[in-house]
Amino acid sequence: MVILVAPGAVMHTALGVIEFGELDGRELPRTRRIADAFRRAGIFGELTNDIFTFRWSKLLWNAAFNTVTTLTHRTVGEVLGDPEGARLIRTLMEETLAVARADGAKLGPDRIEALLEHSRMNLRALKTSTQQDFDRGGRLEYDALSGGVVRAAQRLGVDVPAMRTVHALMKLLDEHNHPISSRP
Numbered sequence: 412m413v414i415l416v417a418p419g420a421v422m423h424t425a426l427g428v429i430e431f432g433e434l435d436g437r438e439l440p441r442t443r444r445i446a447d448a449f450r451r452a453g454i455f456g457e458l459t460n461d462i463f464t465f466r467w468s469k470l471l472w473n474a475a476f477n478t479v480t481t482l483t484h485r486t487v488g489e490v491l492g493d494p495e496g497a498r499l500i501r502t503l504m505e506e507t508l509a510v511a512r513a514d515g516a517k518l519g520p521d522r523i524e525a526l527l528e529h530s531r532m533n534l535r536a537l538k539t540s541t542q543q544d545f546d547r548g549g550r551l552e553y554d555a556l557s558g559g560v561v562r563a564a565q566r567l568g569v570d571v572p573a574m575r576t577v578h579a580l581m582k583l584l585d586e587h588n589h590p591i592s593s594r595p
Contacts, residue, residue: 429454432462467511468518472526474556475503477541478577481551482584484542488535491527499573501527506571507560513567541581550589553581 429449433439442458449456459465479490479500490496504523511518541552557578564571 429456430459430462430465431456432459432465434463436460436462461517464511464516464518467507467514467516468522468526470556470559471504471507471511471518471522472530473539474507474560474574475500476530477539478553478557478581479503480539481542481545481553482577482580486535487530487537487539491531491535502573503577506564506569506574510560510564510567510569510571513569514563545584545588548588551581551585553578553585557581 431442431445433442438458438460446456446458476487476490479485479496480487483490483496485493485496490500501523504526505520508518508520508523538546541556544551557574560571560574561578563569564574
């Protein structure tokens with residue numbers, strides 16, 4: 412979990428690895444230099460030969476949880492503890508998985524189960540980054556998350572009614588807090 416503790420200062424309390432790589436799966440000198448720089452700096456980084464699938468896997472979780480926790484003002488555990496909330500999260504993840512697979516990502520339903528189990532076991536108290544942005548009055552990153560899924564779904568001809576709905580709600584929420592007249 413990453414928490415903004417002061418302007419320009421964050422506290423990272425979660426375990427995790429920064430995965431990086433080339434979209435075509437090749438290992439180039441620049442990716443090796445990045446891996447070496449991470450190692451020297453003590454940053455947990457892992458070079459992957461399928462960053463495309465990894466990005467979709469990350470979006471499976473973020474597009475579902477960041478939107479629902481922000482819209483409901485609930486933690487991950489509170490959302491999963493509610494049967495309708497858990498069902499909505501699963502639906503959003505299933506829609507995202509359908510888009511990811513249509514786009515060529517090597518993911519199956521087992522990835523959803525693994526993410527849900529990890530969330531139930533390790534992320535119950537988490538306030539997502541989008542929810543933290545909302546609480547601080549900041550702009551919301553919905554367009555990169557739910558919007559990314561919606562745009563890819565349109566491009567690939569995949570129906571994502573639940574994701575379209577939460578994307579529209581997030582847009583309305585963001586526009587309410589940041590009217591067009593006050594945008595830079």
